[in-house]
Amino acid sequence: MTNDAKSPASGPQAPAVETLTADAAATEHAKLGEEIAKADRLYYQNDAPTLTDAEYDGLRRRYEAIEAQFPELKGIDSLSEKVGAAPSAKFAKVRHAVPMLSLGNAFDDEEVEEFVARVRRFLGLPADAEIAFTAEPKIDGLSCNLRYENGVFKQAATRGDGFEGEDVTNNVRTIGEIPARLAGKDVPDVFEVRGEVYMGHADFAAINERQQAAGKPLFANPRNAAAGSLRQLDPSITASRPLRFFAYAWGEVSEDALPADTQFGVIEAFARWGLPTNPLTVVCRSAAELLAHYRMIGERRSTLGYDIDGVVYKVNALVQQAELGFVSRSPRWAIAHKFPAQRAVTELLGIEIQVGRTGALTPVARLAPITVGGVVVSNASLHNEDYIAGLGSDGQPIRGTFEEKPVDIRIGDFVTIQRAGDVIPQVVDVVLERRPAGAVPFAFPHLCPACGSHAVREEGESVRRCTGGLICPAQAVERIRHFVSRNAFDIEGLGDENVQMLFEADLLRTPADIFRLHARGDEVRRAFLVHREERARQREIETGQARKKVLTEEERQFLGVDKLFASIDERREVALARFIFALGIRHVGETTSKALARTYRSVEALVASLEAAAPGRPGEAWTRLESVPRIGRISLTALADAVSEIDRSLDGEEAVRSLFRAAHLNAAQRTEMRSFFMGAAELIEAVESAAREAPSEAFEALAAVPDVGPVAAASLCEFYAEAHNRALLDELLAEVRVAPAEQPAAAASGAVAGKTVVFTGALEKMTREDAKAMAERLGAKVAGSVSKKTDYVVAGADAGSKLAKARELGVTVLSEDEWLALVGG
Known part of the structure; x- marks a missing residue:
């Protein structure tokens, strides 16, 4: 076995330096x-480490030990004299007035x-003689230098290589814990605060849930999430991420005007000025006290709510620091x-596939229980099917190779478990020496384990998703909530809470069930009553206040059930556009739904199009x-047509x-094709396979609909290809009438036909939805946004950034009255 992440020289078999x-x-x-x-x-640059801290520290110590034994190897370019890595070219560079150096390490x-x-x-x-030290948790985040002038925040920079970092000022301004102005009379004219930007465990878990739901790669740990969030080119992305900060050091100070003569005294000044400091920072007066504090923090490590990887000790007296x-x-x-x-290390007993509320298939490791960091772990994350296969997002091995293949994870393996961020256990490596003889590669399912629907993985995504949509029990509640939402069927009285309650009462499983609820009126009323009583009990527990009396039979009429039934009947x-959108098909949003409605006019015509297109959707080889x-x-079609004509000799x-x-590829295209495939045989085979899985004319016609395209067309076809989805449509169409889309008005409405319109601000004579419907x-x-292609912006009261953008681009701006006059309304 070879493991690209580890140095052979740093392993247990490495010869002694002596x-x-x-x-x-030298080698x-x-x-x-x-x-x-x-x-x-x-x-430091990519926020994507491949080594653990222990592995990296091992490389460093071996490197420095060799230099100590062979001093002639330590030149001016020695890494023992450097910190971090050069700043990324994506950001402006900031030269540190005082270098941001790193710390030496102790391990016992x-x-x-x-x-x-x-x-x-x-x-x-x-x-x-007594000597005082401070001891503080070593936060696992991203080091940052904050420059204040006359108490006002002016600039922020990452550590970079210690001498030059990246300018992240605008991003740091979005971190709520960092004050824009320091509060205190003893703040020097120039003061650089240094500390760590980090992300808490709960916030990290929430972000990864959103990443997974969106089919995006998961962050490996809170440090990566914090670093990736801070180093965004768009500050609005940073603002959406819950970053935090601890201050613990300083850089440049004007006229040496420090507010205290000890390390701990300056940290206390930070707190007075409004900077967040770590409450676990203390003063110790011996090695024994330092070690006792280290053990105390170690015991509390899993409960802190953020990642630390050690404790930092500093001589407390600043005059002694200067002398040292x-x-x-x-x-x-x-x-x-x-x-x-x-x-x-523990045994992997099984791999279970869980289906999330958005249809994502997520593998979970079932383990022989093992204690990791004081917590018993029996389940762990396996992320996705590539992670099990031993591949990263770039297609390269992440756990090294064995017999020239990536090291995969198999049931029966003994695996290394790590509590990522001290919270989420994950499988990080495989002990190949203990792999059972009969262990076979894990076959990731292509069918949803919850409903049996086809599970597809789109090009460029790491997540495989169920296409069952509305019939999949794992997704049912979320899909029904979407079905009744404002821009879909818009059924008043079926909010998130009532949908969940009716689902748990086994009264609501599919959208068609909504329109059959009135036939089970007594059961629905009973469910509402039970739910009301349960909420009252919960309130009593939480507030200590006695519950109201149980409703009488007559009072049950006031539960709103009849009003709900009336709302359902109104819908x-x-x-047609609302109906399509309500189905919740992936990649089919409001714009695509409206485009389909404009093109096909009726639900019957749309269904006929899907029936023709679904069998001819492109296969994975084409994709x-x-x-x-x-x-x-065009080039892809030319390749598929030409491959059958080449001379086999x-x-x-x-x-x-x-x-x-034959396909008339240019030089750049030929280069890309050669670099994408390993050799001529694989390239020819790939083109032949793609030709067999090429899309049909019916599929291409569907994909050619404006605002649809091949991705949404494939999602529509995957949905319709499932027999149970077709059955669901039939059930639903038996309960509702889908009104044909209106023909766009002509002649008198020619002023806006084919124009792009954006509505912004509060309209007075119609709702925003009515205005959009009129325009269409x-x-x-x-x-939804203003660009150079926008023809009109209709601005109501309190119009904001869209109006400003329109004026900047010279787009015609209309008041509501001017719009109505233009369209003859």
Whole structure:
């Protein structure tokens, strides 16, 4: 087995440094330097580390040990003199007035005791002389320098390589815990605060839930999430992420006007000024006290709500810090006492596929129970099918290789478990030496385990999703909530709470059930009554106030059930666009639904189109070839047509050249095709497979509908291809009438036909929805944002950014009255 994330030289079989020859030392030193530099780039620039802290620290220690044994290897470019990595080119650079260096590490009690003794020796203090240190949690986040001038926040920069960082000022302004102005009379004219931007465990879990629901890659841990959030080019993305900050150090200070003469005193000043500081920072007066605080924090580590990876000790007196100075890339007066990695090895008993409320299939490891970091773990995350197969988002091995194949995860394996962020357990590695002889690769299901529908994975996504939609029990509640929402069927009285309650009472499973509720009126009333009583009991528990009396039979009429039934009956006729949107088909939003309604006019015509297109939807081989850069639909069709005509007697490379000539590919397209496939045989086979799975004319006609396209067309066809979805449609159409789409008005409405219109602000004479419907009836396209292609912006009261954008671009702006005059309303 080889593991690309680990250095062979740093493993348990590495020879002792003292036994190395000069040539062997030089070779290993160079190799370690490459690995450390690569790890620094991935960690500091890409926010995508491939090494654990322990693995990285092991490489560093081996590298420095070789330099200590062979001093001639330590040149000016030595990594032992550098911190982090150069700042990303995406951001403007900021030169630090005072370098942001890193800390030396201690890994056991003896090293901490030696650190304290070393400080005493350097300061010339006797063994019994008291010396004070601060001890604070080492936050696992992104180091940041905040510059204040006259107490006002002016600039923020990442650490970068320690001397030059990235300008993230606008992003840091969105972090609520960082004050725009420091509160205090003793704030120096120039003061640089240093600390850590981080993300809490609960916020991290919530963000990953949103990532998973959206089919996006999950963040590996809170540190990656925080770093990725802070280093966004769009500050609005940073603003949407719940970032936090702890202040613990400083950089440039005008005229050395520090507010105290001790480390702890300055931290207390930070708190007075309004900066967030860590409450677990204390003053200790011996190695024994430092170690006791370290153990206390270690015991509380899993309950802190944020990631730490150790405790930092600093000499408290600033005059002693100045006397101690620096060595290499770190101060003599501070050290980080690292925690051991929270990992354990256990047996993988099974892999269970769970279906989320959006249809995402998520694998979960079922484990022989094991204690990790003081918590018993029996389940762990496996992320997605690529993670099980040992592949990252870039298609490269993430756990190394064995027999030239990525190391996958199999049932029966002994696996390494890590509590990611001390909260979410995950499987991080496989102990190949203990793999059972009969273990076979895990076959990720292509059918939904909840409903049996086809589970598809779209090109570029890591998540496989159920196409069962409204009939899938795992998605039912969420899908029905969408079905009755404002822009779909808009049924008053069926809010989130009532949908959940009726589902749990087994009265609501499919949309058609909504229109059959009146036939089960007594059961519905009973469910509402039980729900009311349960809520009253819960209120009594929470508030201590006695419940109201149980309703009498006569009082049950006031539960609103009859009103709900009336609301349902009012929606037995619905516009075609609303009907399509209500089905909740992936990639089919309001705009696409309206486009389909405009094109097909009736539900019967739409169904007929889907029936013709569904059997001819493109297969995975076609979709894969479509993802090759520079290969558009025209070139792809040309390749599929040409592959059947090439001379089979030609050797592989000549056959490829013949295929490229027949398909009229240019030089750039030929290069992309060659780089995408490994060799001529694979390329020819891929094109042949794509040709067999090419889309039919009926599918292409569906995809050609304006505002639909191939992605939404494929989703529509996947939905209709499922027999139970067709049955659901039949049931639903037996209960409701779908009104045909209106023909766009002509002649008198020619002023806006084919124009793009944006509505903004509060309209007085009609609702926004009515205005949009009017515009679409008159043949206009209603957009949600303003661009150069916008023809009119209709601005009501309190119009904001869209109105400003229209004026900036020179787009015609109309008042509500001017709009009505234009369209003859």
